[in-house]
Amino acid sequence: MNEQKNLEGFEKIINADKKVEPRDWMPEDYRKHLIRQISQHGHSEIIGMQPEGNWITRAPSLRAKLILLAKVQDEAGHGLYLYSATETLGISREELVEQLQTGKAKYSTIFNYPAVTWADMGTIGWLVDGAAIVNQISLQRTSYGPYSRAMIRICKEESFHQRQGYEIMTHMARGTAEQREMAQDALNRWWWPSLMMFGPHDSNSPNTGKAIRWKIKRDSNDDLRQRFIDKTAKQADVIGLTIPDPKLQWNDERGHYDFGEIDWAEFDRVVKGDGPCNKQRIAHHLKAHKDGAWVREAASVYAAKRAKKAA
Amino acid sequence: MTKQEALFKYTLRLGDNSLILGHRLSEWSSYAPILEEDLALTNIALDLIGRAQALLKYAAEIESKARTEDDLVFKRAERQFLNVLLLEQPNGDFAMTIARQIFNSAFELLLFEELSKSKDEMLASLATKCLKEVKYHWRHAYDWLQRLGDGTDESHARMQKAINDLWMFTGELFEIDEVETILINDAIVIDTRELHDKWLTKISDAIKTATLTHPAEGYMQTGGRIGIHTENLGFILAEMQYLPRAYPDAKW
Numbered sequence: 283m284n285e286q287k288n289l290e291g292f293e294k295i296i297n298a299d300k301k302v303e304p305r306d307w308m309p310e311d312y313r314k315h316l317i318r319q320i321s322q323h324g325h326s327e328i329i330g331m332q333p334e335g336n337w338i339t340r341a342p343s344l345r346a347k348l349i350l351l352a353k354v355q356d357e358a359g360h361g362l363y364l365y366s367a368t369e370t371l372g373i374s375r376e377e378l379v380e381q382l383q384t385g386k387a388k389y390s391t392i393f394n395y396p397a398v399t400w401a402d403m404g405t406i407g408w409l410v411d412g413a414a415i416v417n418q419i420s421l422q423r424t425s426y427g428p429y430s431r432a433m434i435r436i437c438k439e440e441s442f443h444q445r446q447g448y449e450i451m452t453h454m455a456r457g458t459a460e461q462r463e464m465a466q467d468a469l470n471r472w473w474w475p476s477l478m479m480f481g482p483h484d485s486n487s488p489n490t491g492k493a494i495r496w497k498i499k500r501d502s503n504d505d506l507r508q509r510f511i512d513k514t515a516k517q518a519d520v521i522g523l524t525i526p527d528p529k530l531q532w533n534d535e536r537g538h539y540d541f542g543e544i545d546w547a548e549f550d551r552v553v554k555g556d557g558p559c560n561k562q563r564i565a566h567h568l569k570a571h572k573d574g575a576w577v578r579e580a581a582s583v584y585a586a587k588r589a590k591k592a593a
Numbered sequence: 594m595t596k597q598e599a600l601f602k603y604t605l606r607l608g609d610n611s612l613i614l615g616h617r618l619s620e621w622s623s624y625a626p627i628l629e630e631d632l633a634l635t636n637i638a639l640d641l642i643g644r645a646q647a648l649l650k651y652a653a654e655i656e657s658k659a660r661t662e663d664d665l666v667f668k669r670a671e672r673q674f675l676n677v678l679l680l681e682q683p684n685g686d687f688a689m690t691i692a693r694q695i696f697n698s699a700f701e702l703l704l705f706e707e708l709s710k711s712k713d714e715m716l717a718s719l720a721t722k723c724l725k726e727v728k729y730h731w732r733h734a735y736d737w738l739q740r741l742g743d744g745t746d747e748s749h750a751r752m753q754k755a756i757n758d759l760w761m762f763t764g765e766l767f768e769i770d771e772v773e774t775i776l777i778n779d780a781i782v783i784d785t786r787e788l789h790d791k792w793l794t795k796i797s798d799a800i801k802t803a804t805l806t807h808p809a810e811g812y813m814q815t816g817g818r819i820g821i822h823t824e825n826l827g828f829i830l831a832e833m834q835y836l837p838r839a840y841p842d843a844k845w
């Protein structure tokens with residue numbers, strides 16, 4: 283009886299396009315779906331620090347170094363912010379980190395690819411942050427209040443990242459022959475994995491139905507992917523780089539770019555743990571976590587001592 | 594040595610200190626014990642590299658040989674870097690990083706306060722701007738020194754070892770040579786030797802409150818300020834300079 287009333291109240295919020303807040307009643311499935319999605323998003327920010335953090339000490343100018351350092355720091359901030367949003371759903375940061383480390387929670391497959399040259403700092407900003415923005419703009423309208431607000435705040439920074447990445451690519455595409463080659467090579471390597479960031483085809487996406495009905499997701503995977511391709515294809519043209527897809531072509535009738543088939547076998551393989559860096563990323567996270575255990579312990583013991591003294 | 598040469602070298606030393614420590618702290622990115630510290634350490638690294646950029650730009654202007662701040666960072670060799678040895682020491686465990694931070698930020702706090710009154714307007718205004726940042730760097734290091742010193746047995750032991758191990762690099766902070774002597778006469782810089790007592794009091798108090806023991810006095814290492822470094826610097830530069838060295842014609 284009560285349950286029925288609760289559900290009606292919840293659906294009323296959803297149907298009125300209002301935000302669900304932490305204090306509101308919500309179906310258990312809604313909560314679970316959100317925990318999975320927001321934490322996965324948070325973990326992606328955190329793991330995403332690795333491929334870029336790896337280049338801070340090698341950035342080729344002071345300006346580039348400052349921009350990259352600030353960017354990686356932004357991502358840490360995004361991770362923190364998203365973890366806090368997840369915590370409003372009744373799960374602790376420790377549990378979230380454990381889920382990441384044990385493989386129970388996922389992060390974006392894109393970060394299982396290696397950042398091998400400086401041009402990758404360009405493509406990650408341009409494509410990966412670019413794809414993230416398309417997704418996040420859509421999620422600004424998500425039904426869960428804390429998640430929606432996180433997206434609004436994060437999006438502003440992501441668009442800086444996207445522009446900075448594109449700027450690196452522009453410099454390199456217009457630079458020496460070696461730089462051009464490096465830029466094109468990075469685009470070749472990152473293009474397809476960045477399309478995979480939007481997830482499986484709609485026909486193949488088990489979580490989409492409920493998520494759309496509850497307005498957690500506002501657009502489908504394929505719609506978002508198309509939006510990203512339309513935007514990015516033009517940007518590649520402007521700086522004279524070639525997107526590695528012979529089927530990519532403007533379709534006047536559809537008003538969109540047509541594009542080739544994504545290698546879903548590769549996607550599945552990387553999701554399941556056999557990407558080039560899956561093991562490295564988690565091992566890195568575990569090492570930092572393990573190496574820092576004594577520091578965290580000292581901090582909590584010290585805090586307890588202080589509290590005792592104050593009492 | 595002319596006054597211009599002295600000012601160039603002085604500014605270069607300050608710039609190199611910021612650059613090298615900023616480099617070290619940026620190595621913590623994605624490796625910190627907790628996410629909040631990842632943010633804090635990279636934040637300090639950002640302050641330092643930003644400061645290095647401003648100082649080295651000024652140094653290049655003083656030198657007037659058409660070098661840019663990036664030339665100074667990416668195209669000088671090991672023997673031409675003039676940072677103190679303390680700041681190029683490896684991050685080690687978190688305690689080692691905190692020891693390096695507390696020694697250096699206590700020094701910078703005193704130095705920049707004096708430098709903000711410099712007759713050289715540029716140095717004075719840069720120092721004034723840095724002072725706010727350095728106050729935070731000091732606070733950050735101080736708080737961690739307390740937590741680690743007065744935390745668990747393990748953290749206490751690690752923190753004690755860290756201050757003991759790095760102690761021999763602290764003497765160099767207070768050295769002066771012809772460069773400073775020339776500038777002291779013109780009231781551009783103060784005699785850093787005069788800061789030593791204040792620094793020692795500050796550090797001793799912090800160590801004591803953290804329930805740690807003051808390191809034993811011993812021989813003080815020296816050399817960085819005249820470009821004779823520990824073996825660490827070569828590796829830092831190899832990493833830092835590789836792209837501009839490998840692609841000398843490229844602009845990024």
Ligand SMILES: [Fe+2]
Binds near residue numbers: 327436
């Ligand atoms: Fe982000």
Ligand SMILES: [Fe+2]
Binds near residue numbers: 357
């Ligand atoms: Fe980003």
